[in-house]
Amino acid sequence: MMQPWWKWQGGKLVLLQLSTLVFIQSISIVLSAKWLADVISALFDGAPLSAQWGKLGLFLTFFLLRHATGSLQQKVAYRFAEKAGTHTRRRLMERLFHSGPGLVQREGTGRLVTLALEGIFQFRKYVELFLPRMIGTAITPAVLLLYIFMLDTASGVILVVTMPILIVFLILIGWAARKQTEAQLASYRRLSNHFVDSLRGLETLKFLGQSRAHGGTIGAVSDQYRTATMRTLRIAFLSSFALDFFTMLSVASVAVSLGLRLIEGQLDLVTGLTVLILAPEFFLPVRMVGADYHATLNGKEAGEAIQSIVQREGENRASTTKLPPVTWGEQSSLRLHAVGVQNEPDAPPSLEDVSLDIQGFGKVGIIGESGAGKSTLIDVLAGFRSPTSGKIKLDGMELESLVDETWRKQTTYIPQHPYLFNQSLADNIRFYRPDASREEVKQAVDAVGLSSTVEGLPRGLDEWIGHGGHQLSGGQEQRVALARALLGARSVLLLDEPTAHLDVETEYELKEIMLRLFENKRVFLATHRLHWMPHMDQIIVLDKGRVVEVGTHEQLLAQEGRYKQMIMAQGEEIR
Helix, strand or coil: CCCCHHHCCCHHHHHHHHHHHHHHHHHHHHHHHHHHHHHHHHHHCCCCHHHHHHHHHHHHHHHHHHHHHHHHHHHHHHHHHHHHHHHHHHHHHHHHHHHCHHHHHHHCHHHHHHHHHHHHHHHHHHHHHHHHHHHHHHHHHHHHHHHHHHHCHHHHHHHHHHHHHHHHHHHHHHHHHHHHHHHHHHHHHHHHHHHHHHHHCHHHHHHHCCHHHHHHHHHHHHHHHHHHHHHHHHHHHHHHHHHHHHHHHHHHHHHHHHHHHHHCCCCCHHHHHHHHHHHHHHHHHHHHHHHHHHHHHHHHHHHHHHHHHHCCCCCCCCCCCCCCCCCCCCCCEEEEEEEEECCCCCCCCCEEEEEEEEECCEEEEEECCCCCCHHHHHHHHHCCCCCCEEEEEECCEEECCCCCHHHHCCEEEECCCCCCCCCEHHHHHCCCCCCCCHHHHHHHHHHCCCHHHHHCCCCHHHCEECCCCECCCHHHHHHHHHHHHHHHCCCEEEEECCCCCCCHHHHHHHHHHHHHHCCCCEEEEECCCHHHHHHCCEEEEEECCEEEEEECHHHHHHHCCHHHHHHHHHCCCCC
16 A cells, blocks of 8 residues: 555645645636626626626636646646655665565566656656645535535535535446556566566577567467556546546536526526536546546556555664674674564565574585575575564674665675676676776686686677676676675675576586685575585575574584485585
8 A cells, every 4th residue: 555645755745735726726716707607697688898808807817827726736746746756766776775686586677677667657647647636626626516505505416416426436437447457567567577588588598499489478468468458448438438428417417407497587697607617617626537547547556566665564674773884804793593584474484583693704504495595594694684573683783684784885795697787897897896996807807717708708808798798608697796706805795596507517617716715704605506515614404494403514414414314315416
């Protein structure tokens, strides 16, 4: 559920400004109708036009005032919508940077890109149109109805009776439209994610000869989106027709009542004309809400989707205690006490009652079956995710989480698939140290075995890589990530399945480089490749989110517990 807009920054001031402008506009509508009816009535009675210039001037004054206040409403709403959109995009990007790769994996790259670009634009349009329309619906009909009751009670009663019918029908149509729009948005998300994944895997699809078949899959997903869009448009057209139809019937009922009483002499002409002019104006705000509802519903859905990501409880909760400048060293300590992570209220916890005591430098291996909680623990240690229970102590300072910029400046994170930016190879390696010299970059390249790759590139270190640039193999990408880590020289390394997608030969080539990189650092390595474990100073075995064993390779083998079972089941040579 989206946070009420008046609770946004500057929302109460905008509410006051728009309410004032709408009230002035409503009075202008009443007075312009009054003077127009007076002029028409006088001319009908035979009065000369020259005697009506004063009343026509008043009508024109209030007519212009009405449209001037309407223009000011749009300007106020536009400025507020721009600020709300900018603030929402900033919060979404902060959420992405705080939560790290886990959020991208859960939500999908296509969906997040769509929300950050088109979703924000739709949300701004929703705020811009929604605010003046809703405030106008609350104020203008009330002011007009009060004046109409003062002129003619019977007409006021007709309007009071017919308005709820129109609103109820609008609500029913709105429910149907919302359901179709949600289906359309879900289809659009699938299309976005599917398209992004297809672009990323296009080379593999072509190599396997499946590119044409996959094109048919994209076509099927596109057809689902087209069908959902057409259903939404049908509902939109139906609702517009229904609103106009019921409004016409309501105004016609007022007109018939006025006409009959005018004929019988129970009503004077100026009163009848005034009420007749104001009757369509009475329904106009509701009609405008209905007309704009479908145009802004995507924006409302996008805003709710963004806010659900930004405000997901506990996932980006920073510690209330700010860390002072710290540097991880031999005397540093990190303690986790009864740490748990619960993603969904009714789902099993990703981590439960995890307690660890880490001192100084050394290598920690984190192993377990798929879904055991390895990546979640790495996310907690990297500051990408906040625990929902338990405490963390860093150098004796108690924290709720490691979601802190100071801690992140101590860490280097290497995922299974390192991201390569669409920049030069040298700039990609400088990720953690943008000010590093070219000579330092070359030294890092030599250290990780990238020299031959660089020599084979047309522009060497200046060759652009990433999407749209020169494509590197999985092993080369991982070497770039290692060069980043080496050049960054940060004290804490966190690796989440860094070699899972590599063949055995490439992994063993990188293994020697990585083990040298691990020296004099605190390393957390989450992997299912158990040949790394003899090189670890401590091994943490996870099962269903809980720590079941802790020890060295030799100690855990001697226990003949879960660790030894995993080695036997994997049948991997340990060397």
